[in-house]
Amino acid sequence: MTTLSPIWPAQLDHLRLDSNDPSALADFYATTFGFQASPLGADVQLLQGPGRRLIIGAGDPGARPYHGYRVADRRQLHDIRSSLQTKGVNIEPSPSPLFDEDAVAVRDPDGWLSVFGLPRTGLPSHPVVNTHSALTLSGRLQHVVVATDNLARMTAFYEDILGFTPSDYCSADVHDPTTRKVAFYRSDPEHHSFAVFSASEVRCDHHAYEVDSWNDIRDWADHMSSLQIKLWWGPGRHGPGNNLFFMIKDPHGHQVEISAELEIMPREMAPRVWPLEERSLNLWGPGWIRD
Numbered sequence: 001m002t003t004l005s006p007i008w009p010a011q012l013d014h015l016r017l018d019s020n021d022p023s024a025l026a027d028f029y030a031t032t033f034g035f036q037a038s039p040l041g042a043d044v045q046l047l048q049g050p051g052r053r054l055i056i057g058a059g060d061p062g063a064r065p066y067h068g069y070r071v072a073d074r075r076q077l078h079d080i081r082s083s084l085q086t087k088g089v090n091i092e093p094s095p096s097p098l099f100d101e102d103a104v105a106v107r108d109p110d111g112w113l114s115v116f117g118l119p120r121t122g123l124p125s126h127p128v129v130n131t132h133s134a135l136t137l138s139g140r141l142q143h144v145v146v147a148t149d150n151l152a153r154m155t156a157f158y159e160d161i162l163g164f165t166p167s168d169y170c171s172a173d174v175h176d177p178t179t180r181k182v183a184f185y186r187s188d189p190e191h192h193s194f195a196v197f198s199a200s201e202v203r204c205d206h207h208a209y210e211v212d213s214w215n216d217i218r219d220w221a222d223h224m225s226s227l228q229i230k231l232w233w234g235p236g237r238h239g240p241g242n243n244l245f246f247m248i249k250d251p252h253g254h255q256v257e258i259s260a261e262l263e264i265m266p267r268e269m270a271p272r273v274w275p276l277e278e279r280s281l282n283l284w285g286p287g288w289i290r291d
């Protein structure tokens with residue numbers, strides 16, 4: 001009998017992004033990705049849009065101090081805490097102002113902090129927007145991705161300790177698991193809420209907003225055009241996840257993705273393996289092979 005991980009279901013709820021100029025970064029995300037900003041404290045802002053929210057604060061430029069995953073209920077949160085304690089994992093205090101205080105924070109081997117929690121009530125609401133703008137475009141915060149110089153250590157942590165479900169791998173040799181270069185993980189039926197790419201160093205890779213349709217990708221691209229922001233990659237379609245996408249870069253050089261049609265995979269579905277080549281990363285055109 002398979003023991004199911006308590007991490008299921010969990011959805012990416014928010015990220016914290018840091019900057020040496022947090023006001024400028026908050027202005028960029030508000031304008032470019034349709035957020036309304038509310039102050040949460042000195043140099044910390046809550047950005048909210050339809051289905052998406054971020055914390056932007058003062059810190060190392062381009063740092064991403066934590067990834068917040070929303071769980072279903074308090075029982076699940078208890079089970080996550082117990083599971084991690086049983087495995088001897090150090091549980092840290094939650095730094096997230098968006099989750100209740102009993103949120104569970106755990107650091108991966110590369111130092112990324114995942115926080116599992118339940119949304120806190122009483123936070124500032126954003127005003128209703130009735131006129132069409134970036135603030136009314138769909139775009140649910142959906143996945144976050146990191147790059148690592150030690151993929152095996154990271155995949156062991158996310159699979160064996162946290163209990164994310166592998167959806168797809170990319171490997172140099174599809175018959176040899178030791179040659180894996182990319183791993184996509186789901187924590188609910190959406191193909192991935194987290195992924196990790198092998199690279200020359202530990203760094204942010206990208207985060208993504210899932211829209212309702214291909215037409216929304218058109219509308220977002222037209223919106224980027226109105227801001228004189230060039231698409232950095234795409235439009236295209238990823239092999240793993242089968243999602244339509246484009247990406248732009250934020251002021252700290254981090255990629256941000258607009259995605260649609262992300263594949264739905266039942267929990268029991270086994271992971272597949274793709275060759276690490278441009279076509280796997282973009283079925284329509286040039287791939288982004290991480291260095």
Ligand SMILES: [Fe+2]
Pocket residue numbers: 143145206207208257
């Ligand atoms: Fe992505």
